[in-house]
Structures are given as structure tokens and as C-alpha cells.
Amino acid sequence: MALLANRESQLFIDGKLVAGSAGTFPTINPATEEVLGVAADGSAEDMGRAIEAARRAFDETDWSTNTELRVRCVRQLQQAMTERVEELREITIAEVGAPRMLTSAAQLEGPVADLSFCADTADNYQWTTDLGVAEPMGIKTHRTLAREAVGVVGAITPWNFPHQINLAKLGPALAAGNTVVLKPAPDTPWCAAVLGELIAEHTDIPAGVVNIVTSSDHGVGALLSKDPRVDMVSFTGSTATGRSVMADGSATLKKVFLELGGKSAFVVLDDADLAGACSMSAFTASMHAGQGCAITTRLLVPRARYDEAVDAAAATMAGIKPGDPNDAGTVCGPLISARQRDRVQGYLDSAIADGGRFAAGGGRPADRDKGFFIEPTVIADLDNNAKAAREEIFGPVLTVIAHDGDDDAVRIANDSPYGLSGTVFSADPERAAGVAARLRVGTVNVNGGVWYSADVPFGGYKQSGVGREMGLAGFEEYLEIKAIATAV
Template sequence: MDGRLVPGAGGAFETINPATEEVLGTAADASADDMDRAIAAARRAFDETRWAADHAFRARCLRQLREGLRRRADELRELTIQEVGAPRFLTFGAQLDAPVDDLAWFADLAEGYGWERDLGRAEPMGMPSHRRVVREAVGVVGAVTPWNFPHQINLAKLGPALAAGNTVVLKPAPDTPWCAAVLGEVIAEETDIPPGVVNVVTSSDHALGAQLTRDPRVDLVSFTGSTATGRDVMAGAAATLKRVFLELGGKSAFVVLDDADLRAACSYAAFAGITHAGQGCAITTRILVPRGRHDEAVEITAKALAKLGAGDPQDDRTICGPVISARQRERIEGYLELAAGEGGAFACGGGRPEGRDKGFWIEPTLITGLTNDSRAAREEIFGPVLVILPHDGDDDAVRIANDSPYGLSGAVHGGDVERARGVARRLRTGTVSVNGGVWYGADVPFGGYKQSGIGREMGVAGFEEYLETKAIAEGV
């Protein structure tokens, strides 16, 4: 905080390995006063330094941060596996390496962006004027992040916010404080980022996120998390009319068309749906299959899920690790009970895996026999739980996929690529994968329709979320 590594006024709180329930250690437990000081430091750094004006310096600092994180990649990889429960293979992608490397893209963008646009001369109301449009930083950004992909989400906010010239107060989830704390340590010790520009506030108190949202010294809040909490963030920000970016929940559909390779599509749906124990907002958890091949699709998907299983995240072969906490496991189990009560059946899974007495585990699960009106098919479960639903052709598949309060992501698999692309265009979602295409990347905007959020993260669109627009006219 303010360029220094300091203890929390609230003492310390434990962080736990979700695969073993082992206490890994403690993290600084910040208080409301600590958060107040962090916001004040960010405000001073923005108002009293040239951070916002020096694009080249900011780009250099972002590259320093990237290199500092890369030097500690082995340490961060082990930390992420242990604290997040992330499967090892994912740390070579979206859980660590990819977001670290993405910082270079934002550094390049800061240097090459068109910060000023000349509109030329005009004579509005007969008064000769030369007009320019200038883009500049919003100010102090409050970033509130979840536990499921901590490096990816922390850096997806820090990268563009810093590249744009803002200062940041980062409040990470209490479940994964070390991932954020190490980030703060690297910034303080291995970069030239000035004191106060980045302030990482770890705390067991969720109220500190609300404090950040309401504080009038904060100009923008960037929040990733549940839709319910997103509503609270939006309401809290309304008192000071600050801007908000919200990346919220999802219940994304994986649409299998009748000309698709059913085995390949359903096997891929199984893999995608339970990666990182299904703990991803954009993961496709509703599988829509042709009604005439429903039973065959259930068999293929169930066998694939059973083969994948739930395993030790340290193992290179593991796809589905533990869920983050006992509380999250209980929430998922509540949905499994609900699904059974709604008339659903488990083609595989439906409980805790045998032989795992320690850790927070749920078997990869496939629910059949429900309709899209059921709660298990409509609400975000955030676990390795898939619901399979029949459709009666392309139009019906689109109708079912769009019949959701969410619109974050989706997938379409079909033999005719043009047909599959046409179905993808009709889905009311922010991202869509066609036949296994990967949309993730620093240059790709990510966000949702409907109750999946407001605004975009990543890409030029995500960078511009952190900018204001100023018009300047000079008399000539």
C-alpha cells in the first residue's frame, strides 16, 4: 500500500488449500482504516504526479511488471495450484502465464494509442475554432476481484487501467489473498511504478469492497463476481454517480447442431464444462443436443465426464480439481438436491468422489430430465455440474440458449461451418466459440449481455473503459 508492504490493522487471516484443507499460511487482514489510507494514496498519486501524463513511462513499468512476474513464474505456479486449487495445466494458460504475457499487449497499446484526435477547423455560430478530442485517464479505479482466476482477473483490470494512466486500489477475494499479495510485492520491489499508483488491500472483510464502491474519491469501480453482488456494487456506486464495469455471472449454452460430430462435440462439452471444477463464469454448463440423439449424447457425455473425474490439481493430467471452499461445495450440493427434487436424474456424478476425505470435492456431474425452466438449468451453480437439454432444430436451440437472464458466453458445434456461424450470430452473448475456436486473448473484448454485466474487459474496448473523453476548442 502506497509503495510499502505493511501488515493489516486487523491482524492476519488464514488461506487454505482447497484440495487438502491444509492451512497454507496467513495474509494481512486489512481494516476499513487501511482501505481509507489506500484510497487516499491512490488519489494523491493520480492528482499530484505525472503518472497519467507519461505514456512511455507507464508502458515501461508494465513491461517491468511482466518480467518480474515471469521471473517468479515457478513460485507463482505452485502458489496458484495450492491456493486456488487450479489444475496445473491451466497455470500454463489462463491461470497464470497468459495474463502475465498479456501485460506486454497493454504496454504496446499505451505507446501506440491515439490519445488525441484532430477534428480540424470549423465555424460554429460563426466563431472560427480548432477542435480536438483528447482521451485521458478516469482517475482512481477500485478493482474488486473474485477467487476463481485471480491472476487473470487481477491483471485484466490492472493492465488496461495502468496503461490508461489510472491509479488502482485492488481488493481481492479473501479466498485467494496470496495471489494478489505477491503481485503487490513484485510491483513494490521490481518495478518503477510510483508509490500509491497500485495499492493491494487483502482482507477477510467483504465490506471493504463495498467501502471502495461508495467512496467519492474513487472514480470508477471494476467488479468481477456474482450478479447479485454486481447489483449491490451498482447501487453503491450510484450515490456518487461513478462509472462501473461489471463482469458477472453466466449460464452459457453449448449448442450441438444435428450435423455435428456428436461424439467429438459432447466429449469437448464435457471437458470444457468441468475444467477447473466448472468455476468459471464463461464456462458452458447447458448442453443443447438434437432431441433425436439425446440419449446417445447423454451416454457419450457421461462417459467422458466419468473418465475425466476429479483429481489432484498437482497432477498434469487433472482437468477437474476441487472447488474453492466448504461453503462453495455446500452451495453446489444444494443445487444437486434441488435438481433431484425438480425431477432430474444424474447420468453420472451427483455427489462427492470416493476416497477423498479431505478437501472440497464434487464429482463431475451430468443432470438429465430437466427443462430449461428448472432452477438448476437457469441459475449459475459454479461447479462441475452440467445440464443436458434436447432441442428441435436450430431455431429451437437458439430460443433455449437465449432463454436465460444471462448472456456471457456460448458455443456452437456443427458440420457446416457457415450454418454454425449463423447460429452463433443469433446467440445473445458477449462471446461465442464455433467448433472449438478460442476467443480468449488480450486483444479480444470480453463481457456479457443482459445480467452478465456492463462493459467490456480486455481488448481496445476494455482499455477504453478506463478513459474519459475531453473536447477542446481553441479560437483561431
């Protein structure tokens, strides 16, 4: 791989690293606003060639049926990424603005390690199930269920955790026997493009099985949803874009996986350690500048202790200063772009207009004249109907809302178009479990438990998505089931 300085990435189509037909576009360091280098700018024509290569590789090679080859190739990719992890770390910090501490977890090393789960699952999976002999309609028949790859998968990924999301799609899709066209976000093209370089140099993945098209044009990614040669689209991003993906895919009735937005609630019950829970909530909301779909951004606290809860959250957030993501102690780095920073500021302005107040933060840090930074912010005195309490902000912003007991807390938590994640804190484990069971969400943290793991499915209810990523359920998203009935 090239050095980070003045790096120029390429497309990866049909086993070859190639230039983009639309030229190049810059990738920006969000902490400094400096141009890091350029990425190949793929066009609709490039995307068409990538789809054709993936279609041909699926239809004309044994990739979908050669489990041994697939397992070996996924392990080779993991090994190549492990050997280059320090270079990948520097790219991730510079391009994503990810705090260095997170690259040892979900921003890099975690998802690389998780590739083992994909390879192991494929290696040990029961690809066929014998249902035995029966006599439906009086005809003696031997029945078998076969599980097969869906086909060509279009993977469209966002910028906030690019390695985690790219690999959470590529790993199971490839291990299950599919071919893939990956279209990453324009903000983080390098994190995807390096996969093409590693695949070309260090794996036996056949030409056309993986194709990576970086582009400054979001419309290029939309072609994956519309093209009849694509059998499935796996999309992670905003709920609004997810609706478009689903609508575009409906024309060919292709399979669609969607992991979308969230406005998750951190529920503190009246017997919990209030200060400790509120401090944890504030810390979580500040991580990676709040740029995570499952981050709990509504803090629900007992009304009788509301002011105390606001003060505890504000004390924690006020102590978390936006900083250089290269520094080992940085928790809150920059937002990804000026556009995103302005979007977050718009939500902060709306909070004041709706009658709220800032208990901490509220805008750009005074000590930083470069970089797309926003102060970790605590909003108080809003109810659950305010814009800042209902819509996904995707910044280091926590809205504190009062509740009047367990039933009311559950009502408020579920009063959302989203249903991605949640947290419950209580001194009584059974009480906490009872509240957790009533939350209409895909993942729940109870008293500090961690649900993020390669073997745990991730996804949401309602407008937070369709389907599950990771775990056995995530692997099986990329499979079809065929019933074979043989007369005996």
C-alpha cells in the first residue's frame, strides 16, 4: 500500500486496480480540513463494469459452491489486514477522524478479528438438511433443504465505522458464496479501497468476486438497487436513504437488507446509581463525536431527580474536550465534514428554539479554528416531542428527558420511529430485565452489558431497519433456501 501522504487510491474491478473514469476526488482530514490525497472517482460506466464482473464470477466460476476456497480466502484477507494493521490504523484516524483508542476496538481491530467468525461459520455450516422420507399426496418422497448463496450482492456503506460495516457485509457475503460490489461513502473512500489492494496482492479471491467502486456521486451507488443483475442490496445508512434503496429494489423485487438510523434511549430507573448511570450515558454519547447509529442519545431519568441527572451528565460532558484523534486520550474527535457539523449545529439551534437549554456545550469549541468539531452537548428542559429529541442528530448530543416511573419510561423510550438499541440501569436485575423486555429495539444493554460481538446479530425494529447483520442471522441473510423433493 502507498504511504498515507499524497495517497491515491484506485477502483477494484474484475480483479484489477484501475483508475476511475470520472477522474479523482479529494479525501479530507476532518480534524485539520487538509486534503490527504485523492480517490478514484467511479462513474455509472465503472459501476456497470463492476456489476457485470460480479455477475460473471457468480455464474461462471465455482466460487458459490467451493466452500474450502471461500474459507481460505476470507482467512487470507484477515491475515493481510492484520499484518498491515498499523498502516490501516493511520488511514482510519486520518480519513475518518476516529479516535486512536477506538481503532483497537470497533473502528479496526475488532472487525478484522471478526472475519474469523465468518470463515468458521462457513466451514462448519450445515449447508444441507435431510428432512427424510414422507408421502405427501400419497407420493413417497425424499426431502432435502439446501442453502445457497443469494448471488450478486450490492453493498452500500457509510462513513462512521467504515471497516466495521464494510467487513460486516463482505465477510459473511463472501463466506456464504456471494460475489460483491462494494460502494463506500464518498467521505471515506480509502478505507474501502485498501481492501481491493490487499485482495489483489494477498488473497486467492478470483477476479470479479469482489469489486470496489469509490465515487463522489451518490447516484452511482443507487445503481446497485436498480440493476436487475444485482440479486441483493445490503445497505447501512440513514433511514431516508434506506427508503430509496427499498423503493429502487422493488422494481426487480431483489432482497434488501437495511441497517438504518436510531434515537436510542438510556433508561435510568429510580433505584439506580443516578450519577454513575448519567455519567456513563454522557460518555457514550460523546464517543467518536456521537457518530454511531446505536448510541443512546436520549437520557430518560426520574422526574424527582431531573436536575441532579442533568448536572451529572453535564459534568461528564464538560470534561470531554473535542480533540485530535491521533492523541491516545481523545474520546470525542471531529465530525466527518463541514456539512455534518452544520447539520448538528442546526439541531442545537432548534433545541433552543423549542425551549431547551444547554447544560454543557452547545456549539463549536472556542479553542479550535480548524476541523469539524462540535462540543459534547447536554440539552435539558425538552420533552420527547421536540425535534432534537425525536430525530437522529449524529453528533455528540445528549437530550435529558424526565419520566414518571417504569411504565412511563418504557412509553417514552418506545415513542420513536426508530427501534435500534437501548440501555436500562437499575439496582434490581429483575426489574431492569423486565423493562428491557418491553423495549421495542434490536439490542439492549442492561447495567453495562456489551452486546457488540461477532456472534451477536445486530439490527433494529421499526424504521431502524430490516434484517440482521453479524451473528448466524447475519450470515444467513446472504443465503437462499431451496427445497429438493425426490421421488423414491
